[in-house]
Amino acid sequence: MFDLLLQNVAQHIPLDAEEAHFFTSLPKIKHLKKKEFLLRAGEVCRFETFVLEGCLRNYYLDRKGDEHILQFSVESWWTSDLYSLLTQTPATQFIDALEDSTLAVFEKDDLERLYQRVPKFERFFRIMLQNAFVAHQQRILQNIGSTGEERYLAFREKHPTLEQRLPQHQIAAYLGITPEFLSKIRGKLAKA
Amino acid sequence: MFDLLLQNVAQHIPLDAEEAHFFTSLPKIKHLKKKEFLLRAGEVCRFETFVLEGCLRNYYLDRKGDEHILQFSVESWWTSDLYSLLTQTPATQFIDALEDSTLAVFEKDDLERLYQRVPKFERFFRIMLQNAFVAHQQRILQNIGSTGEERYLAFREKHPTLEQRLPQHQIAAYLGITPEFLSKIRGKLAKA
DNA sequence: ACCGTGCATTGAAATAGTTTAAGAAATCAG
């Protein structure tokens, strides 16, 4: 059940059997059907979530009502509204399921207990934060420096499995272009 | 000399006189003239820098040779290539001075000593990282969800002093548009 | 099997943004 999770942690910090056992005793398993919400804007986010199966997205709703996707989370990805979680202020993001999904949900309080008992988990989550930070940095540079087509090609390169798996209009909402334009780009690339 | 710096820290963690004294004994003062570099892509970043006076920018150079600005740092801002600093891998960013500047530079080793002696500084720098992370998140949403004009208006709103202080073409490189187009936007807004 | 709705495609017309080039205005160094 928790193989993926332990594998994910082991990439950054070593765990002995007891630590691993304690760690895997913490999360609650949650099932979400497609379109169900894990978090809505306005709620305070009280958990960090690891995806065991399926696919979620974090998105933001602008005043015009358009959805802008910050992140897709498939198997072995962590997700939450980090700012809301860390500051316990209302979330600005929605998180919902693009596929039926199985999640390991860590409550904030349980994470605190984890840090107390196995301090190196602080390090683990700091590394997660760093990686997320750098990913965002690169995405900013990508966005201000490239055309939609270049962004799409980069996305395809970086996430070949996601490109298969997601509906196109979701990818468009991630890239920051309209679905129609993405369709045109694809048409053009297919011909060439 | 270090008033700004202590004030900045005090916003997030309380310091007694001795801690403050130790803290301010660590940084080296550095003067940069306009156009001089603090860091070049390819170098490993070994410091965290607090701006006492002047203005720096972090930018990235793409294959076409265009500059894309990630951040401006004026008085009371921290700057570095965080990923390079944390992982000790070569930097991808350049940091240089847009004005003659005075900096307080904290070496990585000195920061480690600081964490040992005054652990709450870990908390301080974690908060810095969180804030930077969220700022980046908002910028991504801004970039994928708005036009150049909307981004310019938001920038002006959020950083009225910067808008006065910086040459327009630098602002354009931050917004991800050409200087010509920014000029056009401004012309149009001035008329309206 | 049937219907309804959501998704992808296409094309035409409109808007947003870039490129190139030239010149005016401001700034800086000697």
Add this chain to the structure above:
DNA sequence: CTGATTTCTTAAACTATTTCAATGCACGGT
């Protein structure tokens, strides 16, 4: 003060992207 450099503006032609509208397709529910 003067020449050199950097910055800002303008305009025309071009490219990227959006909007709107129409069409066909596919899939989930009943």
